[in-house]
Amino acid sequence: MPTTDLSFIAHHAERPRGFSDLVADLRTARGTSRIGTAIRIPRGRLAYNQDLIGELRPSASYVLADPETRQVVLPYNKRGRGRTDHAYLTEDAPKANRARYVGQVLRSQITHGAGALITPSLIHGINPGNVDIDATIDFAKTAVADPAATGHDLIMGVEALHTVFANGTARNYMVNAIVDLDDELPLWLRMTSPAPQGRGQILHEGSLKGLRDAVEALTANDRPVLLPYSGMCGWLMMGFGALAFGAGVPASLERTVIPSPSGGGGGSQPLHWYFEPQMLGFVRAEEMPSISAVAGFTPCPCPFCGGGLPASGAAFDADVAAKHYLWWCISLTDDVRAAGNRADHVRDTLDDALAFWSAVQGAGVLLDNRSEPTHLETWRRVAT
Numbered sequence: 404m405p406t407t408d409l410s411f412i413a414h415h416a417e418r419p420r421g422f423s424d425l426v427a428d429l430r431t432a433r434g435t436s437r438i439g440t441a442i443r444i445p446r447g448r449l450a451y452n453q454d455l456i457g458e459l460r461p462s463a464s465y466v467l468a469d470p471e472t473r474q475v476v477l478p479y480n481k482r483g484r485g486r487t488d489h490a491y492l493t494e495d496a497p498k499a500n501r502a503r504y505v506g507q508v509l510r511s512q513i514t515h516g517a518g519a520l521i522t523p524s525l526i527h528g529i530n531p532g533n534v535d536i537d538a539t540i541d542f543a544k545t546a547v548a549d550p551a552a553t554g555h556d557l558i559m560g561v562e563a564l565h566t567v568f569a570n571g572t573a574r575n576y577m578v579n580a581i582v583d584l585d586d587e588l589p590l591w592l593r594m595t596s597p598a599p600q601g602r603g604q605i606l607h608e609g610s611l612k613g614l615r616d617a618v619e620a621l622t623a624n625d626r627p628v629l630l631p632y633s634g635m636c637g638w639l640m641m642g643f644g645a646l647a648f649g650a651g652v653p654a655s656l657e658r659t660v661i662p663s664p665s666g667g668g669g670g671s672q673p674l675h676w677y678f679e680p681q682m683l684g685f686v687r688a689e690e691m692p693s694i695s696a697v698a699g700f701t702p703c704p705c706p707f708c709g710g711g712l713p714a715s716g717a718a719f720d721a722d723v724a725a726k727h728y729l730w731w732c733i734s735l736t737d738d739v740r741a742a743g744n745r746a747d748h749v750r751d752t753l754d755d756a757l758a759f760w761s762a763v764q765g766a767g768v769l770l771d772n773r774s775e776p777t778h779l780e781t782w783r784r785v786a787t
Contacts, residue, residue, distance in 0.1 A: 404519060404556050405465050405647055406589045406627040409740040410437035411733045412467075412649030414632065414656040415446075415455065420722045423458035429729055430462040432706050436733045441467040441631060441649060444511060445474045445483025445492055452485065456516050468515040469591075469631070470508045472497070472523035473562060473662050481664040497523065498538045505545040509552060519556040521591050522546040526661075527577060528564030528595075536563070536577050540584065547586050558629070559588040562659065565596040565605075568613030578617055582624045589627040589646075592617070593659045601773030602654050602676045602685035604782075605636045611785045618644045632659045635683055638732070639782055641739045642749030650732055652725040675719040678728040680735075681759045683752070683782075686774040688713040688724070693768045699759055705730040746786070753783045 405412070413429070415422050426440055440463040442452055452468065459466050470489075474482045475497060486492040491507035494500060508523045523542045525535035543559045546552055561581065567573045581590070594614050596605055605611060614636075618628050622644030629647040630637035634657035637648020650657055654676075675688035681701060686694065691712045694700060702710040707726040714720055735752075742748035757779050763770075 405439055405467070405558070405629055408437055408646070409641065409736055410439045410464060410647045411729075411736045412439040412441050412629070412631055412647050413463075413729055413732075414649050414651035415440065415442040416651045416653050416656060420725070423455060423462070425722075425726060425729070426459055427462045428707075428726055429733065432726075432730055433733050433737075436737055437464045438733060439463060439465045439467065439647060439649075441469050442515075443469050443471050443483075444489060444515065445471050445485045447483075447485055449485065449488040449514065452515055465519065466517065467519060467521065467558075468512045468517040470511060470521060470523060470560075472508060472560065473526055473593075476526065476529070476662050477664060491523070497525070497542075498534075501538070501541060501545055502549075505542050506549050506551055509546060509549055509555075513551060513555070517555075519558055520546070520552060521558045521560045522588075524560035524562050524591075526562045526564065526595060528567040528573070529661075533576055533580075536561075536580055540580050543584060543586075543588060547588075557586075557588050558591045559584075560591045560593075562593040562595060565594055565607055565610035565613075568594055568617060569607065569609035570613070574613050574617055578620050581621065581626060587625045589629060590621055591629050591631060592621075593630075593632060595659045595661060598660045599654060599658060601674070601771075602657065603773060604634065604684055604776075604778035605658060606778055606781055608781050608785060611636070611639075611781065615640060615643050615785060632656055634658055635732075636782075638683075638735050638739070639749060639786065641736065642746040642786060648732075648736075650729070652721075652728070675713070675715060675721075675724070677713045677724050678731055680731050681756060682763075682776040682779070683756045684774075684776040684778065687771055688719050689715040690768075690770055690774055691715070694763060694770075697759075697763050697766045697768060699762050703727065705734075750783070750786050753779060753786060757783060 489511045497504040524539040527536040631649035634650045676685045677688040
């Protein structure tokens with residue numbers, strides 16, 4: 404079960420390499436660390452997803468099959484490749500047909516081989532008032548009563564816009580509605596926020612403070628909180644009660660944005676983003692030689708970097724950079740777990756990052772504006 408101790412959730416992505424191999428390499432590198440994984444049901448056909456889960460089980464501490472019920476806000480033909488295999492993805496009126504809908508969502512996860520099941524949710528804040536969170540609460544009640552749930556651990560799916568978290572009245576209504584449930588279910592909690600610039604982190608201070616308040620309140624009321632698709636923002640919340648955070652290699656897995664039909668993409672070359680742990684954010688690989696010359700820089704100890712810097716230009720290895728980043732997510736999680744006071748540990752880590760960023764600036768190193776860790780000061784205030 405994901406809630407037995409702190410863990411990191413690696414989110415499935417098809418690129419830059421085979422995901423199950425990547426997780427196996429992380430398991431080899433991290434030994435006894437708790438490494439969970441989550442696939443997204445709508446993104447693949449049933450047979451593909453089942454094979455993937457079978458490949459992940461030997462290496463992962465747990466495997467979840469996220470139903471991503473948020474996809475039902477899209478037209479049917481935009482709900483993912485798996486829509487023809489999963490009845491719940493054909494539903495256009497989940498609130499009106501909640502018993503059928505909830506049953507289909509649970510059974511889809513069971514068919515995939517998931518042990519813990521995530522209940523469906525709507526995105527609170529898209530429609531006026533509380534209709535979507537009220538429906539999400541009813542979905543959880545229905546799931547508890549559904550015979551399909553027998554013998555399975557349930558995790559309550561909840562999603563809300565960042566504006567809900569920033570608004571005290573709206574946030575308190577949501578938290579109180581969850582706490583009023585008779586069953587003390589863990590939360591699969593997603594905060595939907597605007598798309599990032601490059602690999603930038605979440606900057607809206609009011610939303611982050613609201614997320615911290617929600618995590619602390621839910622944890623205090625025996626509702627363990629998992630923060631999928633949150634990136635390093637989820638690590639920040641581990642100082643205040645979150646039991647897990649999730650991230651993936653693509654930027655799209657670093658935060659939750661409003662669902663939109665996928666497009667064809669642009670023709671520009673991707674930038675070579677590399678996670679710089681001393682600044683708790685991403686920089687371009689081509690900037691690392693200048694950063695490494697700053698006093699106080701520590702060579703990366705992960706086995707994928709070998710104490711060196713990432714290659715740049717055409718030699719940049721996206722596979723190595725991906726494993727480096729996820730290794731650090733796991734390492735940072737382990738550090739929080741080992742800390743006597745988790746909030747103090749997060750604050751100290753932020754202070755160290757701010758000090759190193761100050762040294763980088765003092766050395767006259769010029770970075771792409773998307774590489775500058777502008778989130779650090781905001782996050783330090785949130786953590787205060």
